[in-house]
Amino acid sequence: MNFDLSDEARMLQDGLRRYLAEAYTPAARKDAVEHGFSGDIWAGLAEMGVIGALFPEEQGGFGGTGFDIALVFEELGRAGAVDPLIDTGLLGGGLLAAAGRDDLLEAVIAGEMQLALAHTEPGGRYDLARVATTAQEDGDGWTLSGRKAVVVNAPRADRIIVSARTSGAAGDTDGLSLFLVDPERLTLAPYPLVGGGLASEITFDGVTLPPDALLGEAGQAYAALEAAQARATLALSAEALGLMEAIRALTTDYLKTRKQFGQPIGKFQVLQHRMADVLIEIEQARSAVINLAGHIDTDDRDLHLHATKNLIGNVAKLVVEESIQMHGGIGVTEEYDLGHLAKRLTMVDHRFGDALWHLERFIALRAA
């Protein structure tokens, strides 16, 4: 049992924290918020090996454990970073790796390729098997028909991985296949996301793809999707932890400096105790992230996945609401840093399943 970081991990953590503190200026963040990511910073991250840290050596990286992922994303969260490392790295990259496409993965790790996963569909909520989009094979390749919802990073992606059904019906885990699509074949109307970044709705209206667009084995994509999303959920949870820490630091500072009724508001016992409860819950979130990181490659993965994402969702709500309340009016203004962090933290509950969704699945697993 050992909760200390290895020397390599600590070096990466220190380096990344320092880099982001310097590079992620207000201007860079604004750029990333509006345009999905900031090219310079993306290159900087790649150069530091941050993308490579998400993959094991056999896939061309030098990390890939749950703790590596947690470390990287906690720092990105702390900086309020917008860059789509989840989409390009863990979702897109993870699926490329599962399909053995080392050629493309190399470009991803080098920071030269952006990816997006077009999976969720309108009305599909968080159910990974609820895909109705179809891919029909004919002599010349594949024809895709269907709709995809809130495809994060699609407007900036060099390739989009699209899930579609080659057999079965929405809700089946069998029959899902993945396709690698050049976005130039699609019409993408970008829109902004709360907390920054870009996404698109995508309609496939008989889009044709060459035969080699198929990624991995036809009909067998569910397990790879599940594994990639589990790692993405760990990343998002760790990002949430970093956001919580940044918000806590901001709020603590505010409590010390803001005066009302003749004293710093941090002198008010009621705010002290509520802040203590916030701190306790953030420690719970930290342990939950550790639990998931430590079990991401074990049989207990899903139990911890559901427990962690449920807890993160609940704590995120508490942290957002209490920090805004303690700030008062300034907490709901766009200009102040808290707004950006609070929005990103709020959105954590809307990807890969919210607290209620994971609660129900935790109960089901425990009853099984």
Add this chain to the structure above:
Amino acid sequence: MNFDLSDEARMLQDGLRRYLAEAYTPAARKDAVEHGFSGDIWAGLAEMGVIGALFPEEQGGFGGTGFDIALVFEELGRAGAVDPLIDTGLLGGGLLAAAGRDDLLEAVIAGEMQLALAHTEPGGRYDLARVATTAQEDGDGWTLSGRKAVVVNAPRADRIIVSARTSGAAGDTDGLSLFLVDPERLTLAPYPLVGGGLASEITFDGVTLPPDALLGEAGQAYAALEAAQARATLALSAEALGLMEAIRALTTDYLKTRKQFGQPIGKFQVLQHRMADVLIEIEQARSAVINLAGHIDTDDRDLHLHATKNLIGNVAKLVVEESIQMHGGIGVTEEYDLGHLAKRLTMVDHRFGDALWHLERFIALRAA
């Protein structure tokens, strides 16, 4: 719309509050806690017309509205009274009234007869239809077989009303019948209840009853049981409100007098704000009781029944836990008044359905 009490109601309230404040001495309460009720006080309540206030004129009373019931039980709760007015008055008396047994009801209203309802069975929890006890008719009357759980007031009852199945199976609403049983036919081992009073487990092992033991029509008792329990639930909710008020008063006094760290603990902002939340929730409980009282004879009865008992259960937990916490060690001692009140208030959630039980039924009604 009018939230004022009528003059008669106000007189009853004032009289009852004064009477209980005087008569319900620590010795009288101890007597009632240990023996189920105190004879003098029971007679006093009957003489004041408190039992009669639970019944409408056509049943020999002079009240019987939801607001009459709420008024009486709020005062009983405020005094921490143990006397089994729910069992004798609303359950037993209500079922006698429904069966047209005015002869016995007269004795109840006069305070001369105590009743108990033997209905719940081991494993039956709060489901009114989950009765497996059977009553078989033969030429000479009825034979009862089965078990009843936690029959409140059985050891002190002059008559016990027993529910049993004359047809159907546990869970059916049809096929339930009621029987009036002389407790001398039974072996009752009394045991004490948390918060005071006595109960028994009852085993019917082929107990024979005369033909006229049947109360009302055979197989048709469910609606009467439901109505009686709805009124009993209103009474229990109002009692809970009275208990909350008594606990609040005790806690407020304690906060003003108990000193720690050099000042009354009520000066600590944290306790002030938590006490404010307690007060807010007690006002919610008061409104919930009013809602149920106002709808007890309407089509919306069950919606308000489930809403009110759910809310009462949740607020009771908050009030008990916060008041004990604010008292510190003395709050968990038997000698101090809070103990008795907190125990009674805690037990409210264990009769006629707890907060979770009513939540599920509220949801089902809303979905219907």
Add this chain to the structure above:
Amino acid sequence: MNLDYTDDQKAFRDEVRAFLDEKLPERLTEKGRGTRALTKADHEEWHAILNEKGWLAGNWPEAFGGAGFDAVQRHILEMEMTRAGAPRIVPFGIAMLGPVLQKFGSKEQQDHYLPRILNGDDWWCQGYSEPGAGSDLASLRCEAVRDGDHYVVNGQKTWTTLGQHANMIFCLVRTSKEGKPQEGISFLLIDMETPGVEVRPIVLIDGGAEVNEVWFSDVRVPVENLVGDENKGWTYAKYLLTHERTNIAGVGFASAGLDSLKRIARAEQDGDRKLIDNPHFAARMARIEIDLMAMATTNLRVVSAAAAGQAPGAESSMLKVKGTIIRQEINALTRTAVGPYAMPFQSEAVEGANEAPIGPDYAAKATGAYLNNRKLSIYGGSNEVQRTIIAKSMLEL
């Protein structure tokens, strides 16, 4: 005790419903439900319709052109308007300034300003909060120095809602630094066209810009614009705050929000069932509804007591706290209900907002409303201030 409306009250409710059926423009209710913001003209249109009926100022005595409704009638009117999706009556002139002028204003001020509020000639906004003086109003610093027939005002106000539409602002200003902080405050009416007044929007977390900073640089205000006595503004401000607390519980908004949430939950697919049939979702929603059912009755009790002439005390504070908690929980659960479609940033302030929304219509406002309504527990006396009021009135400390 009787929970039903009297026959008169029922008749009034029916009259309100008939009026709303006939006169409330469909275009305005659609805007309220959709993603588009109400414009200044929209508000003015609705005020004019109400004024024509004589119901714009339900709380004003008939002598001042109001409807002279009692608390129950006002409650009925508010509930029915909310239920019908009518725009909210902009409170600054009607609900806030009006009662102050009626109680403390001069005859000239009453004769001049009150009709202009009803007619829509003036759009008022509120100059109370300052940076550094949010819940702690007594510490405000914006100052007015007497100079002949004028006060010269310098300083800054903030959180001025809809100030961008206003031509007039009522302000608390410091006219003396002697004595206790609240003793040197005066209540001043300022024409926003006066040189030196500047309004700057504050962009909020949901992208909207409904609140503003208002800056005063050597703004000359005629002394006749002082309400009541100099240095007595604190008294008038407290009186105003009491009146602001009409409908403080927001039962109508909560009911409308809950109805909307239920519609969403019935529409959203959640695996093989609708979201409303997800027991965990249903439990959270039921708890809110049960809380709201109780609070609505608490509100009626306070309204009923007010109609009988009793002044609400700590009950207002209780309603404020519980009411904002309930509304915020409805907002939070609505955000949860829309699932991944909470993520698109769909603000009125963002270009292209008049395009079709991303995802289902009902999702467009969910996240913005959640974020924006965090303010409910902050403004109008934060919930922390309310809890202290409740505790003091109960603990007598």
Add this chain to the structure above:
Amino acid sequence: MNLDYTDDQKAFRDEVRAFLDEKLPERLTEKGRGTRALTKADHEEWHAILNEKGWLAGNWPEAFGGAGFDAVQRHILEMEMTRAGAPRIVPFGIAMLGPVLQKFGSKEQQDHYLPRILNGDDWWCQGYSEPGAGSDLASLRCEAVRDGDHYVVNGQKTWTTLGQHANMIFCLVRTSKEGKPQEGISFLLIDMETPGVEVRPIVLIDGGAEVNEVWFSDVRVPVENLVGDENKGWTYAKYLLTHERTNIAGVGFASAGLDSLKRIARAEQDGDRKLIDNPHFAARMARIEIDLMAMATTNLRVVSAAAAGQAPGAESSMLKVKGTIIRQEINALTRTAVGPYAMPFQSEAVEGANEAPIGPDYAAKATGAYLNNRKLSIYGGSNEVQRTIIAKSMLEL
């Protein structure tokens, strides 16, 4: 980072399990699960078994006859004992007084008292709290006045757990009224057989009488029973409180309580299903379990840091607060789980408690445990005191 035990730690865990399998008397675990209280003899029997193995004082250095375990080993021992249903090690001698004597006691005190603790010759209890000085220990008033070779002690202690079994008590007494309140306190060892010591039970809300008042009337205590220096007792008391906080999170108790709750929920019929399949019940239970999974890891982090020589700071306070909340919620949900059978009053203190319980076995303790365990958030520094510690260490105010 690695969440697994090392091979050595696993081997130790297996050794503990084998020991418990062999040596823990079934009679004692049955008592723990049933309705009967452990007697003094039961505790002494278990202590003797542990002492024979050398594991009674896991936290003591080997030089004093302890096991010299590090924090992780102590954690493993505690978790395994709790899981096996072993009686708790009575903390007053082993966990509390022992470390104080080892750090601040004289050689004579160490040589005399420490072996007697291990052998079970002395049963210690704690004299800290007084009426009027609960969480505010510095305000205590029980006084010791020097008279030749003795202190004469007068005053009262309260909440003295298991004092009815004890022959010795360690007390905080006031030896000076000068300076700050905490500066005049001394740490005194008192033989309870001394004339003038009186123990009176306090009956608790669950009917049990495990705590006591201890009264001192002109009790003469030899000066050699003073630990360390006069008026320095506050320092020793704080040191003791730190040690008391071993296992402050109560993860073992919580896990055992959750297991028991699950067994009950699987046994309880709820309409046509088992209670554990009631989604609303299952949701409350899952939330507790999810919280506990996280807290167990927080606890391991603190334990691991302690094993590496780091002194826990505000983390102890966080574990105390969260740990008591979780345990109390388990108690509350267990009470809920047993349904109507929470109503019978089934106390160890009530005559006839050795008869068969009313209703299912598992129901007998539910209400008593819920009520009694309200104390968890009160004693050992109330959760309010802990939150203040957390806030101060974080806000640096």
